[in-house]
Each structure stands twice: as structure tokens, then as C-alpha cells.
Amino acid sequence: MALELSHITKTFRTGASEVCALEDCSFTVNDGEFVSLIGPSGCGKSTLLYIAAGLEEATSGTVMLDDRALRGPGKERGMVFQNYTLYPWLTVEQNIKFPFRLKANMDYARPNAVIMGEIEYAGHLLEIMGLAQFRNRYPRELSGGMKQRVAIARALTNKPRILLMDEPFGALDAQTREELQELMLLLGLYEKTTTLLVTHDIEEAIYLADRVIVLSARPGRILEEIIVPFPKDRLLDIKLTPEFLALKRRLVDLLHAGGRPSSGRAEILERLGQHFHATTASPVTTTTNQQHP
């Protein structure tokens, strides 16, 4: 087992007010596994990920990595955020090598073999992430998808035990998003990465994961863990199969049952109806629980 979160509770206190974001959340991520974390907006997904990353402290509960209790951030956890977080004054290659530069500043006596190994690994990351021909470009010269590839490569530079990703593809267009989903899937297959992903996108959660963990509305509690029954080397087309759609339906139902706020469709229609004094029959359905695939 790589990562183990036990009985995590988190209460934010600001002045006199308190927000209980998470309540007694326990789960594990096994070696080489890809786990997706989904839940309604504001249920505490990012907070849970930040606690795993050591960027946020739990009010109670423990975080263990390889049976070692963790406090604070560390290089054994690579983090990828939605907003690319690249250094704008560094090229693609320099961004990817930046963690090596930090290490070099701390340890002047590193053997040449170690330095050669790092240079070789940076080259490997540039190749596998499809960035080799962009190595001398600056972030401002890259598309959103390319910037996120650089951010993922940089997070992998230190060969972390686990990659923690917070809505990494949330700002990308649908096609680029799918390209990066496929890249992540293949990365998991070939590099044997262990990953915990937070996403709003149920399709993405299923497509990438071995297991999906569903959180309730705030305070986030673990509603269910669902094993994804597809082979690891699945193709994007799997999203169109009845088995995939049935699993998606199950997750949508779970999120509704767990208190996902309504879309507000009924209220919007009522306001529109009042405003336009509709005289003919409404062309749209007013029910809020239609069956979507």
C-alpha cells in the first residue's frame, strides 16, 4: 500500500465561524493504482488532496506513505494543479529540470553519476510527454495542453511515490482533455505511476481509474468506493460502451443521493415562465430527474 489516509477530519476556523469540510475520511491508494476522487462542489475533495500532499493540516487523523507517518510536504509526493504553475522565465526543459537544480543547490557534492542520471531522466520525461521538440520554448509560447504536460513532467522529475492531481485538465478544451487523459493512462501502464486524482468529470474519473471514491456533500464523508472493472489498457472508445455508461449512471445517482445540489432547472423554468407569461404549452420538460446516459 502506498498512501493511507485514516479518519481525516478537517474544520476550517475563520474568526468566529467554523466550516467542517471533511468528516472521518479513510481510504488507501495501492502501489501502481490510479484512484479518482469525486464529489459535489465544495465537499472537500481538494482539501483532502492537500492534506495528502502536506499542504494543509488535518484537524484529526493521519496520513501514511509506505507505513511512514507524514507531516508537511515532501518530494515523494508530486503535485499537479489546474493552473499550470510553471516558471515563466524558464524554458520547458529548465522547468522540468528545476527540481534537480533545487537539489544541486542543497548538495554540491553530488557524484557525477547522479547528475548524469538526472540529465538522462529529464530527457526521458521530455520524450515520453511529447515535449522533446518544444524543449527550448517558454511557457507563454505553449498551448494549455502543452503547459500541463510540462507540469506533469516536472511533478514526475523527482520520481515521486505518488502523483497528486487537482482538476489537472479542468481548464482544457474537450479534445485536449482526452489527449491528456490517454497520456495519463499510458503513463500509468508504462511508468507504473501511483496516482490520486480529484476531478469534477465523472467520465474522466472512470476512464482513468482502477477505483473511484465518492464523497458526500459537505462535510465530505466517503459514500462508496467503486472498483472500475475495465482492463488497464482501455481505449477512449470505452466511454461509449453500455458498461461504461451504466457505471457513469451509478455514479451520477450516488452523487444525487449524497446530496449534490439540484441543477436549479425547475426554478429557472419557473422564472422564465413568469417573465414571458407563456400562453402555449411549454416546449421543455420540467422534471429535474430525467434519465441521462
Ligand SMILES: Nc1ncnc2c1ncn2[C@@H]1O[C@H](COP(=O)(O)OP(=O)(O)OP(=O)(O)O)[C@@H](O)[C@H]1O
Ligand atoms: N482555507 C480555507 N478557509 C476556510 N474555508 C475553506 C478553506 N479551504 C476550503 N474551505 C472550505 O472548505 C470546503 C471544501 O472546500 P474544497 O475546495 O476542498 O472543496 P472541493 O470539493 O474541492 O470544491 P470544488 O469541487 O468546488 O473545487 C468549502 O466549503 C470551502 O469553502
